[in-house]
Amino acid sequence: MRIGVLALQGGVREHLAHLRRLAIDAREVRTVSELEGLQGLIVPGGESTAIGRLLTAGDWVEPLRAFARDHAVWGTCAGMILMAREVSGGRPLLALLDIAVERNAFGRQIESFEEPLSVAEIEDGLEAPFPGVFIRAPRITAVGEGVHILARLADGTPVAARQGRLLTTAFHPELTPDLRFHAFFADLVRRRRP
Amino acid sequence: METRPVRTPKRSGSFTVKAGLARMLQGGVILDVVSTEQARIAEEAGAVAVMALERVPADIRAQGGVARMADPRRIREIMEAVSIPVMAKCRIGHFAEAQILEAIGVDYVDESEVLTPADESRHVDKHAFGVPFVCGCRDLGEALRRIAEGAAMIRTKGEAGTGDIVEAVRHARTVIEEIRALEALSEAELEATAAQMRVPPELVRQTRELGRLPVVNFAAGGIATPADAALMMQLGLDGVFVGSGIFKSADPARRAQAIVLAVAHFNDPRRLAEVSTGLGEAMSGVSAGSLGPAERLAARGR
Numbered sequence A: 001m002r003i004g005v006l007a008l009q010g011g012v013r014e015h016l017a018h019l020r021r022l023a024i025d026a027r028e029v030r031t032v033s034e035l036e037g038l039q040g041l042i043v044p045g046g047e048s049t050a051i052g053r054l055l056t057a058g059d060w061v062e063p064l065r066a067f068a069r070d071h072a073v074w075g076t077c078a079g080m081i082l083m084a085r086e087v088s089g090g091r092p093l094l095a096l097l098d099i100a101v102e103r104n105a106f107g108r109q110i111e112s113f114e115e116p117l118s119v120a121e122i123e124d125g126l127e128a129p130f131p132g133v134f135i136r137a138p139r140i141t142a143v144g145e146g147v148h149i150l151a152r153l154a155d156g157t158p159v160a161a162r163q164g165r166l167l168t169t170a171f172h173p174e175l176t177p178d179l180r181f182h183a184f185f186a187d188l189v190r191r192r193r194p
Numbered sequence B: 001m002e003t004r005p006v007r008t009p010k011r012s013g014s015f016t017v018k019a020g021l022a023r024m025l026q027g028g029v030i031l032d033v034v035s036t037e038q039a040r041i042a043e044e045a046g047a048v049a050v051m052a053l054e055r056v057p058a059d060i061r062a063q064g065g066v067a068r069m070a071d072p073r074r075i076r077e078i079m080e081a082v083s084i085p086v087m088a089k090c091r092i093g094h095f096a097e098a099q100i101l102e103a104i105g106v107d108y109v110d111e112s113e114v115l116t117p118a119d120e121s122r123h124v125d126k127h128a129f130g131v132p133f134v135c136g137c138r139d140l141g142e143a144l145r146r147i148a149e150g151a152a153m154i155r156t157k158g159e160a161g162t163g164d165i166v167e168a169v170r171h172a173r174t175v176i177e178e179i180r181a182l183e184a185l186s187e188a189e190l191e192a193t194a195a196q197m198r199v200p201p202e203l204v205r206q207t208r209e210l211g212r213l214p215v216v217n218f219a220a221g222g223i224a225t226p227a228d229a230a231l232m233m234q235l236g237l238d239g240v241f242v243g244s245g246i247f248k249s250a251d252p253a254r255r256a257q258a259i260v261l262a263v264a265h266f267n268d269p270r271r272l273a274e275v276s277t278g279l280g281e282a283m284s285g286v287s288a289g290s291l292g293p294a295e296r297l298a299a300r301g302r
Helices: A012-021 A048-057 A061-069 A078-083 A180-189 B015-025 B036-045 B057-063 B072-081 B095-104 B140-148 B166-182 B187-197 B201-210 B226-234 B252-264 B269-276
Strands: A002-006 A025-029 A040-043 A072-076 A084-088 A097-102 A113-117 A130-134 A139-143 A148-152 A158-163 A166-169 B029-033 B049-052 B086-091 B108-112 B133-137 B153-156 B216-218 B240-242
Touching: A002 A012, A002 A180, A012 A025, A012 A180, A040 A061, A040 A078, A040 A180, A048 A061, A048 A078, A048 B252, A061 A072, A072 A078, A072 A180, A078 A084, A078 A097, A078 A166, A097 A158, A097 A166, A113 B015, A130 B015, A166 A180, B015 B153, B015 B216, B029 B036, B029 B252, B036 B049, B036 B072, B036 B252, B049 B072, B072 B086, B072 B095, B086 B095, B095 B108, B133 B140, B140 B153, B140 B166, B140 B187, B140 B201, B153 B166, B166 B201, B166 B226, B187 B201, B226 B240, B226 B252, B226 B269, B240 B252, B252 B269
Parallel strands: A002 A025, A002 A040, A040 A072, A072 A166, A084 A097, B029 B049, B029 B240, B049 B086, B086 B108, B108 B133, B133 B153, B153 B216
Antiparallel strands: A097 A139, A113 A130, A139 A158, A148 A158, A158 A166
């Protein structure tokens, strides 16, 4: 199985390292033609405005939309903003997922935080909570039909969602030693989940 | 889908979130700005963050005098003008300036040799802060000392305000070569090296295992062109700071955008040729080799 990580800007190295620890063939994707031969794609965290500019400048929008129609795609943090159909105070770009999001929803960096999350779909027998790392993170403010909320903060804020084989997290599993979210995405790529 | 909220208090200011923000800046360009207008140009060009300043390093060089933290009003205005992270500089060892910057709510503090140092023997104890710090280095020992003090991001010092890349290249290569040299050390030699660098052996061991610094490492100090930025990325750095190079050039918006594209496509000479074309005059600059010892900012803070 080959999974790509969009490598225009952001936390690319960390996703590649996690995928490789799961013995997955992980590739940097720097050009549109490198989407070919991939079974799944991760849109990493970074600055959504910066990645957005580079996507527009490189004519990525249509090819990425086409890719997402029959492949699994996972957006973390900035990736969530780029995938959302509605962005408060901003323009949606890829509009792949039927969710509305708010950028920097928890405030500035000083408000960035860690909080353990209960994620039903990824829990192993031990049911250990997943370490949520939130960095200038967005939050989901509304979801359409067919979108499942996978995780919420203790205060009820939704921070992870799935619509078919499209996955999104406001937090950064790639910044933790925990591989369960990457394994879960690999399952989506293999179509093991409906 | 079933979700059971966990009643655990959230925790902010951990090293994971401090170093994590720097990880999200990788492959990006951070631009020095002195006004809200410049900050908007930077954001529009695709910068991942801005450094809010009173004067860019080239002007600090030209005008002389004591260079201090910027006026909080200037920093706040820039924070309100853009949605990308805003960094600001404090003087080396000036923990009160750092406290003020944290209170304002800046996203990163640069404890910078570009400002006039406040303490000749100590840097700020960066573990004591919730806001993350970036610090400059010329070699591995300096980088690891700053990380041991709590820095969550490292950059080369280069020679700020010159538009001359030679010192940034020297500092980047020195760090790379010194990390490579760690591989050959026995355990006893590693401990001796750590003692010589005045850092915990564990930090040296971790660096050897990773084959790179344990935090993100950006290029800074003398980057003026898309080719300079691509050079530093090809040397293995994680992103670039551009100071005087943008707003001291003929067409800042175009040059900023060109450098952003050059960092994203640093390995593609054809793209680099395209983005380097017709940018107008770069900053005129001053050769770092022509500076006297007192004019060398990189020598401040060890």
